[in-house]
Amino acid sequence: MSxxxxxxxxxxxxxxxxxxxxxxxxxxxIRRVFTFRNFNEAFGFMTRAALVAEKLNHHPxxxxxxxxxxxxxxxxxxxxLTELDVKLARSMDKIAASMGV
Amino acid sequence: MSxxxxxxxxxxxxxxxxxxxxxxxxxxxIRRVFTFRNFNEAFGFMTRAALVAEKLNHHPxxxxxxxxxxxxxxxxxxxxLTELDVKLARSMDKIAASMGV
Numbered sequence: 001m002s003x004x005x006x007x008x009x010x011x012x013x014x015x016x017x018x019x020x021x022x023x024x025x026x027x028x029x030i031r032r033v034f035t036f037r038n039f040n041e042a043f044g045f046m047t048r049a050a051l052v053a054e055k056l057n058h059h060p061x062x063x064x065x066x067x068x069x070x071x072x073x074x075x076x077x078x079x080x081l082t083e084l085d086v087k088l089a090r091s092m093d094k095i096a097a098s099m100g101v
Numbered sequence: 102m103s104x105x106x107x108x109x110x111x112x113x114x115x116x117x118x119x120x121x122x123x124x125x126x127x128x129x130x131i132r133r134v135f136t137f138r139n140f141n142e143a144f145g146f147m148t149r150a151a152l153v154a155e156k157l158n159h160h161p162x163x164x165x166x167x168x169x170x171x172x173x174x175x176x177x178x179x180x181x182l183t184e185l186d187v188k189l190a191r192s193m194d195k196i197a198a199s200m201g202v
Contacts, residue, residue, distance in 0.1 A: 039160050043151045050144045059140050063164035 003075060003082035014086045021073075021089055028081055029074035030089060034096050036067045045069060045095055052091045058084040060092075104176060104183035115187045122190055129182055130175035131190060135197050137168045146170060146196055153192045159185040161193075 005028075006014065015021060021030040036042040042064055049071075053059045061072040073089055075082040106129075107115065116122060122131040137143040143165055150172075154160045162173040174190055176183040 039151075039155060043148075043155075047144075047148060050140075054140060054144075059167050061164070061166045063162070065162045066160050 003078060003084050005075075005078040005080040005082060006086075011081055014081070014089075018086065018089050018093065020093060024072060024074075027074070028079070029072050030081065030085060031070070031072045032089070032092070034069045034071065034092070034101055036069070036099065036101060038067050041099060042067045042069050045092075045099060045101075048095045049088075049092050052095075053088060056084060056088060058088055060088065104179060104185050106176075106179040106181040106183055107187075112182055115182070115190075119187065119190050119194065121194060125173060125175075128175070129180070130173050131182065131186060132171070132173045133190070133193070135170045135172065135193070135202055137170070137200065137202060139168050142200060143168045143170050146193075146200060146202075149196045150189075150193050153196075154189060157185060157189060159189055161189065 015023065015030070018030065021032045023029070024031045034045060036045060046062070046064060046069055049060070058075070063070045071092065073085040074080065075084055116124065116131070119131065122133045125132050135146060137146060147163070147165060147170055150161070159176070164171045172193065174186040175181065176185055
């Protein structure tokens with residue numbers, strides 16, 4: 001099942017809901033930096049998010065330095081943002097919120 | 102226990118042993134890009150490496166895009182490379198080798 005690229009209106013609606021995320025300059029992608037208390041929590045977040053990503057078969061571009069996790073989401077097949085990115089962003093927000101972030 | 106910065110000779114000796122790693126231009130750090138078969142293996146590698154990092158209390162700077170893991174190691178306290186970086190690099194190499202990489 002392929003996912004159509006979001007329209008500008010749909011992108012706008014999604015970004016209002018995903019308040020911690022912002023469009024990446026120069027690229028149709030969204031980004032959020034999560035900051036935890038330490039590496040244990042940051043990597044715990046990544047592990048939970050990785051399970052969701054694998055289930056969705058949709059994977060983040062992300063980096064980790066100690067207690068921070070910098071996430072960029074985009075759908076390569078659609079050359080932009082799709083519902084998959086919104087789903088994964090929403091899941092990551094829920095996981096982080098459950099950890100007090 | 103603080104770890105002294107490696108001398109130039111020690112750095113050279115370490116890099117001969119750590120054949121997949123290279124010095125990062127413009128910074129006293131080492132870098133290796135690991136490429137696996139898929140996200141499951143890449144994140145499996147990261148999980149095993151994270152346990153080693155936490156045990157050493159020495160953490161990588163790393164990013165992951167699908168099946169690749171890009172790792173940079175340095176010791177911030179020493180403002181350069183120490184034995185901790187060599188230990189972590191060696192462990193990562195062993196984990197990757199055990200996965201056929």
